[in-house]
Amino acid sequence: MKKSIIAILMGGVIGFTSCDSFLDEAPQSSITPEGYFNDADQLGYYTMNYYNFDGVNYYDNDGGTDSQYGSYSNKFASNQAQVFVGVDQGGEWDFGTIRACNYFFEQVDLRLEQNAVTGEKSMINHCIGEMYMIRANAYFGKLQTFGDFPIVTTVLPNDLQILTDSSRRAPRNEVARFILSDLQKAAELMLDKSPDGNNLRLSSYCAKLLASRVALYEATWLQNFKGTPFVPGGQGWPGEVMYKGYQYPAGSLEKEVEYFLDVAMKNAKEVADHFPLTTNKMASMIGMDAAADEEAHQLLQKLVTKTIMSICIRQLINQRIPKF
Numbered sequence: 428m429k430k431s432i433i434a435i436l437m438g439g440v441i442g443f444t445s446c447d448s449f450l451d452e453a454p455q456s457s458i459t460p461e462g463y464f465n466d467a468d469q470l471g472y473y474t475m476n477y478y479n480f481d482g483v484n485y486y487d488n489d490g491g492t493d494s495q496y497g498s499y500s501n502k503f504a505s506n507q508a509q510v511f512v513g514v515d516q517g518g519e520w521d522f523g524t525i526r527a528c529n530y531f532f533e534q535v536d537l538r539l540e541q542n543a544v545t546g547e548k549s550m551i552n553h554c555i556g557e558m559y560m561i562r563a564n565a566y567f568g569k570l571q572t573f574g575d576f577p578i579v580t581t582v583l584p585n586d587l588q589i590l591t592d593s594s595r596r597a598p599r600n601e602v603a604r605f606i607l608s609d610l611q612k613a614a615e616l617m618l619d620k621s622p623d624g625n626n627l628r629l630s631s632y633c634a635k636l637l638a639s640r641v642a643l644y645e646a647t648w649l650q651n652f653k654g655t656p657f658v659p660g661g662q663g664w665p666g667e668v669m670y671k672g673y674q675y676p677a678g679s680l681e682k683e684v685e686y687f688l689d690v691a692m693k694n695a696k697e698v699a700d701h702f703p704l705t706t707n708k709m710a711s712m713i714g715m716d717a718a719a720d721e722e723a724h725q726l727l728q729k730l731v732t733k734t735i736m737s738i739c740i741r742q743l744i745n746q747r748i749p750k751f
Contacts, residue, residue, distance in 0.1 A: 464534045467546025470554035473531060475628070477524055477561050519572045522579065528562035529582050549618060556616030560634050563609035566602060567641055574599040574657060575666050598659040598666055598673060600683055603645035607690060610638040632698050639694035646687035649680060 463469050535555060538544045544551055569576045575596040583593055597605075613634035621628045649658055656663035660673045660680065667673070675683040 464531075464538055465543060465545065467544070467550040467554060470531075470535065470544070470546075470551060471557075474554050474557040474561065477527055477558075479524070479561075480564060519569070524565040525562060525579060526582060528558050528565070529580060531558050532580075533582055550622065552616040553618050553622055556613040556631070556634070557629050559609045559616065560613040560629055560637065563606045563613065563634075563641075564637065566606045566609070567637070567644075570599060570602050570606065570641075570645070574602075575659075576602050578602060578605050595669065596666065598670060600645060600649060600659060600675065600687075603641060603687065604676065606641050607638055610634045610641070614638070632701060635694040636698050639691045639698065642687040642691035642694070646684045646691060649687070650684050653680060 464473070532555075535544065539551075566576070566578075573596075575598055577594050578597045578601070579593055583590055611634075613629075614631045617629060617631040617634060619631050621630050652658045653661065655661045656665065658664065658680070659666055659670070659675070664673075677683040677686045
């Protein structure tokens with residue numbers, strides 16, 4: 428009897444021990460954070476999962492504003508500027524991509540300190556640069572939608588007080604400066620050419636091109652909306668409550684505009700110098716000389732300008748263009 432009891436107890440101990448060891452094992456059917464970010468390929472897979480770039484919409488979003496002609500928009504009409512928040516995903520306030528980027532940086536920085544990331548150094552840097560550009564692109568969308576916006580660079584815990592403190596919105600020009608800082612890091616870290624050889628991944632010149640776009644966007648915004656609630660320090664600016672007597676980093680609004688214009692021109696020049704325009708082969712094929720080619724371009728420009736002016740006049744008559 429005693430032997431039977433001992434045998435049962437021993438069996439229970441062995442069973443519990445084996446169960447504990449099984450629970451301590453990493454799941455074989457899924458990837459764990461501890462088992463990822465260990466080589467350049469894994470870094471690349473993670474970054475490419477967050478690719479979300481639409482070149483056309485960078486400019487289409489300006490349609491109907493003072494930046495370019497487009498279909499009528501009541502975006503800046505009186506009492507029409509509204510912020511919608513979805514019940515499920517937070518609407519435009521969703522921080523999913525930004526959090527994913529911050530998580531990447533925290534995990535990768537830790538592993539780099541431990542020399543735990545294998546692969547070519549250039550590819551590791553390139554993947555990190557891609558993530559900086561992805562975060563910059565996400566923040567550019569927030570800048571276009573909200574203007575002033577919280578700058579969050581860490582993975583925040585589920586703590587109400589910390590989340591509340593981190594929700595403080597930074598002035599829009601400082602958000603733009605933060606974006607440009609990320610894009611500068613991206614340009615420094617990424618390769619000059621897409622590493623896949625098919626231009627399906629980002630490169631340093633992509634970051635410079637986006638930097639030029641962001642800087643020009645913010646410069647013209649500050650200039651065109653000077654003195655309004657849409658610009659830090661303008662009359663009725665909501666941020667005055669938190670940033671009383673706000674001073675621009677460059678010293679004044681005019682200097683801030685100059686700063687952004689300088690950044691825009693610098694990056695645009697680097698891209699343009701690296702990618703020369705294609706020769707007009709059609710003109711050569713039909714025997715047009717340089718003078719005739721230039722004359723044709725001028726004529727086309729006049730026709731386009733005249734067409735745009737006609738459309739604008741027609742729209743003004745119909746009172747479809749918002750007045751600022």
